Amino acid sequence: MLDSIDCEYKGKEGYCEVLKNTKPILRGVKINGVYIVQGVQKMHSTLVVIQKQPTEGNLWHKRLPHINAKGLQALANRGILPKGIHQSLSFCEHCVTGKATRQSFVKAQHTTKAILNYVHSDL
Incomplete structure (x- = not known):
């Protein structure tokens, strides 16, 4: 996703950075094996960030x-x-949401008055 907007990822020693045109737009620090975002610079496209640790x-x-x-x-x-x-x-x-079930369709009432008024075909 980041490469589609010409961004570059750089990371070492417990931190990471996302750069666009050599300018940092996102920085994160590694805590318990997950990068926590420290700062975000707004761009023309939307970024999704988790704020709480x-x-x-x-x-x-x-x-x-x-x-x-x-x-x-x-x-x-x-x-x-x-x-x-x-x-x-x-x-x-x-x-x-993973445990949610779908509702079934309501059965339709089909009434025909003559032969071949209602034809079902399976393609």
Whole structure:
């Protein structure tokens, strides 16, 4: 996405920068394995940025494909994750929309008065 607007990525030693025409437009610092954006310069196109710092529980929730609190607690009991990590989970919109179901269509009423008034074909 960034290369489509002629941007360049540069990163080392726990920080990253996105440059456009050698001018920095976005900077981030690496915290718990995730780059947290420190500053954004407005451009003609839209940039999406997370403003608040995620908790360690939310990071593991996203790293382990949206695992629930019981799953995080089970991993913590085995010593794989830190104790009490499941208590810092917050609301995840992606989990809610992923569990949503579609509504079925209402059955239609077809009334015909003569032969071949209603023809169904499968192409």
